[in-house]
Amino acid sequence: MTAERLKTKAEQGYAAQFSELESRSSSQDWVQRLREDAMSEFNAIGLPHRRVEEWKYTDLRARIGEVYGPAGDAAALSGEKLATLLGPLGDIDAVRLVLVNGVLDEALSDLAALSGSCEILPLHKAVDDAPDWVRGMLTTVNPPRPADATVALNQAFLANGVALRTRMAAPGRLEKPIMIVHVTGGESERPTSAMTRNLLAIGDGVEATVVEAHVQLGTMPSQVNAVTETMLGERASLQHIKAQTEGAETTHLSTWMTRLGAQASYRAFQFSTGGALSRNQIFVAFAGEGASSHLNGAVMARGGQHNDTTMVVDHAVPGCESREFYKLVLDDAARGIVQCKVNVHRDAQKSDGHQAAHAMLLSEAAEFDSKPELEIFADDVVCGHGSTSGQVDEEFLFYLRSRGIPEPQARALLISAFTGEAIAKVDDEAVRGAFQTMAEAWLADEGA
Amino acid sequence: MLEIKNLHVKIAEDDTEILKGIDLVLPKGEVHAIMGPNGSGKSTLAYVLAGKDDYEVTDGSITWNGEDITAMAPDERAVAGVFLAFQYPIEIPGVATMTFLRTSLNAVRKARGQEELSTPDFMRLVKEKAADLKISSDKLKRPLNVGFSGGEKKRQEVLQMSLLEPTLCVLDETDSGLDIDALKIVAEGVNALRSPDRATLVITHYQRLLNYIVPDKVHVLSGGRVVRTGGKELALELEETGYAEFGEEAA
Numbered sequence: 001m002t003a004e005r006l007k008t009k010a011e012q013g014y015a016a017q018f019s020e021l022e023s024r025s026s027s028q029d030w031v032q033r034l035r036e037d038a039m040s041e042f043n044a045i046g047l048p049h050r051r052v053e054e055w056k057y058t059d060l061r062a063r064i065g066e067v068y069g070p071a072g073d074a075a076a077l078s079g080e081k082l083a084t085l086l087g088p089l090g091d092i093d094a095v096r097l098v099l100v101n102g103v104l105d106e107a108l109s110d111l112a113a114l115s116g117s118c119e120i121l122p123l124h125k126a127v128d129d130a131p132d133w134v135r136g137m138l139t140t141v142n143p144p145r146p147a148d149a150t151v152a153l154n155q156a157f158l159a160n161g162v163a164l165r166t167r168m169a170a171p172g173r174l175e176k177p178i179m180i181v182h183v184t185g186g187e188s189e190r191p192t193s194a195m196t197r198n199l200l201a202i203g204d205g206v207e208a209t210v211v212e213a214h215v216q217l218g219t220m221p222s223q224v225n226a227v228t229e230t231m232l233g234e235r236a237s238l239q240h241i242k243a244q245t246e247g248a249e250t251t252h253l254s255t256w257m258t259r260l261g262a263q264a265s266y267r268a269f270q271f272s273t274g275g276a277l278s279r280n281q282i283f284v285a286f287a288g289e290g291a292s293s294h295l296n297g298a299v300m301a302r303g304g305q306h307n308d309t310t311m312v313v314d315h316a317v318p319g320c321e322s323r324e325f326y327k328l329v330l331d332d333a334a335r336g337i338v339q340c341k342v343n344v345h346r347d348a349q350k351s352d353g354h355q356a357a358h359a360m361l362l363s364e365a366a367e368f369d370s371k372p373e374l375e376i377f378a379d380d381v382v383c384g385h386g387s388t389s390g391q392v393d394e395e396f397l398f399y400l401r402s403r404g405i406p407e408p409q410a411r412a413l414l415i416s417a418f419t420g421e422a423i424a425k426v427d428d429e430a431v432r433g434a435f436q437t438m439a440e441a442w443l444a445d446e447g448a
Numbered sequence: 449m450l451e452i453k454n455l456h457v458k459i460a461e462d463d464t465e466i467l468k469g470i471d472l473v474l475p476k477g478e479v480h481a482i483m484g485p486n487g488s489g490k491s492t493l494a495y496v497l498a499g500k501d502d503y504e505v506t507d508g509s510i511t512w513n514g515e516d517i518t519a520m521a522p523d524e525r526a527v528a529g530v531f532l533a534f535q536y537p538i539e540i541p542g543v544a545t546m547t548f549l550r551t552s553l554n555a556v557r558k559a560r561g562q563e564e565l566s567t568p569d570f571m572r573l574v575k576e577k578a579a580d581l582k583i584s585s586d587k588l589k590r591p592l593n594v595g596f597s598g599g600e601k602k603r604q605e606v607l608q609m610s611l612l613e614p615t616l617c618v619l620d621e622t623d624s625g626l627d628i629d630a631l632k633i634v635a636e637g638v639n640a641l642r643s644p645d646r647a648t649l650v651i652t653h654y655q656r657l658l659n660y661i662v663p664d665k666v667h668v669l670s671g672g673r674v675v676r677t678g679g680k681e682l683a684l685e686l687e688e689t690g691y692a693e694f695g696e697e698a699a
């Protein structure tokens with residue numbers, strides 16, 4: 001950057017928060033440098049706007065007017081309150097790690113249940129102790145290129161979150177799903193922000209399920225910026241699931257950056273109903289041959305909700321398989337976006353990629369944008385994409401009504417069947433059931 | 449009693465008139481057949497009875513049990529006892545057959561002031577009716593009609609009919625695409641529903657089905673009008689002569 005850009009109010013807000021944080025920080029030099037470099041990077045690129053290709057549908061510069069202060073130490077959260085926030089997700093028999101505005105709440109977390117199979121560190125401790133695996137992972141797993149402003153910001157404020165590493169021998173399997181609960185907000189009367197960074201290291205030959213549940217405490221707007229870096233060892237297998245149900249005034253910026261070892265299997269599913277503005281990014285890189293990545297999701301949005309899923313899959317090595325399958329239900333003036341870029345490098349022969357995104361529009365004002373991009377530099381590959389958008393099928397509706405099912409119920413049945421085709425791709429039965437229940441609750445909430 | 453008077457129907461989105469003044473009386477306890485060449489308006493009549501809004505009634509009336517049903521929604525008609533077995537039953541991906549059957553049956557029961565069935569009672573009932581129709585239980589585990597053969601779909605229609613216990617049954621070419629064994633099973637299913645309280649309209653292009661479901665009367669539809677009405681022997685006559693005199697070449 002030669003000339004200093006004119007900063008927006010929000011960008012100035014981030015800069016001010018950063019200097020405040022820096023004056024208090026006493027971290028190790030290497031972390032300090034990471035943060036400073038990230039902040040300089042953010043200052044250079046600024047908040048993305050619609051002329052930045054990757055962000056053409058989601059203009060953060062226009063949409064983030066001011067920056068909220070950090071939530072700070074949240075009031076103690078009771079187990080009962082947490083159960084209410086989780087709803088059907090609370091019925092999943094999982095080992096929980098609860099992050100309240102990024103800070104690991106040890107009382108609500110089942111740390112003991114994981115002590116045998118995993119190493120778990122609150123992020124601030126992980127960066128202070130700086131074990132090799134943390135240093136080797138942090139910010140390096142699969143950073144987006146070109147640099148992404150929201151990831152840079154997350155890095156500049158690196159402090160909270162959780163680092164998890166499996167430490168079982170191959171082949172091993174984590175019996176229960178691990179549920180990382182991200183609780184955002186608080187009982188206070190002010191809007192707040194939370195930046196969270198998680199690290200997941202799934203060892204060679206280990207099979208695990210990690211559910212990240214994003215819920216909100218209180219009704220004040222929040223700004224969430226959550227990044228998870230995931231590394232799968234050789235033959236490792238991870239179901240990485242996300243549920244996002246924060247309040248309708250919250251800005252949710254999330255990035256998953258994943259790197260897969262040879263023959264690893266990554267099955268991601270994101271179910272999103274919350275947030276005023278949500279940007280869910282997933283970056284996947286194949287680092288070893290014969291691995292597969294399936295990114296699936298369901299989005300249900302209404303009112304003025306804006307929900308953007310952006311994926312980049314990098315076939316850097318030969319013989320890997322990638323699939324993306326998304327279903328969106330959009331009502332009122334909601335806007336849904338699915339962008340997926342698949343890069344097949346010159347040497348990545350026998351790559352196999354297919355993506356599909358389907359939207360059901362329940363109103364005239366709802367909008368769906370799909371942007372598939374294939375950049376293929378190898379010749380022996382199979383890659384394809386498909387995208388549709390339509391309404392509830394009138395023929396189906398008539399058929400159901402002719403069998404005595406009243407129109408609202410018939411519609412709900414058809415919409416739930418539509419999202420159900422995506423939700424069916426969740427392997428874990430309990431999670432699948434919870435998502436189906438949540439989808440039905442969303443439908444029953446019509447007009448609420 | 450079903451009473452159709454001077455029924456004129458056009459396609460809702462353009463002005464093509466399809467039914468051009470139909471008069472038909474079907475008393476309870478009777479089975480009437482409607483025959484006629486392709487394109488004569490048989491399915492249109494069936495859809496209009498079921499309340500499909502692709503069609504618009506421009507004149508005339510349809511009364512069922514003395515009540516004009518032309519303004520009723522399709523689901524209200526189902527509750528009032530109207531059932532249409534579709535000529536082309538549709539496949540609905542993602543909707544489990546059992547969920548559908550249960551939602552349908554309980555919606556109708558509730559609206560009729562009957563108690564909803566418990567899960568075990570419902571399961572028992574479906575299994576019993578499915579067995580009568582020789583529908584295998586794995587078919588019930590699939591999404592509605594998805595990947596079913598023509599004959600399997602038709603059997604699903606008759607299964608739904610026997611569960612909902614309608615009083616006005618309209619079967620639109622339920623025989624087409626069935627081999628003789630399936631035809632017999634389906635006919636048995638329909639005959640089992642014969643009762644003094646029930647009226648049945650069997651639409652068919654061929655006489656064959658009427659060997660098994662013997663009609664009290666046969667109406668010939670052509671060009672959107674009933675051009676002839678007679679006894680069951682009229683079906684046999686049509687089998688001989690074809691529909692040539694009604695505007696279609698003999699097969």
Ligand SMILES: Nc1ncnc2c1ncn2[C@@H]1O[C@H](COP(=O)(O)OP(=O)(O)O)[C@@H](O)[C@H]1O
Nearest residue numbers: 459466484485486487488489490491492493502
């Ligand atoms: N929804 C529709 N749109 C356009 N034309 C239709 C529609 N429904 C029926 N028709 C036309 O009306 C005529 C009668 O059709 P139909 O009732 O299906 O006849 P049948 O069942 O006796 O073969 C045909 O010419 C058909 O093409």
Ligand SMILES: [Mg+2]
Nearest residue numbers: 490491535621
């Ligand atoms: Mg027809």
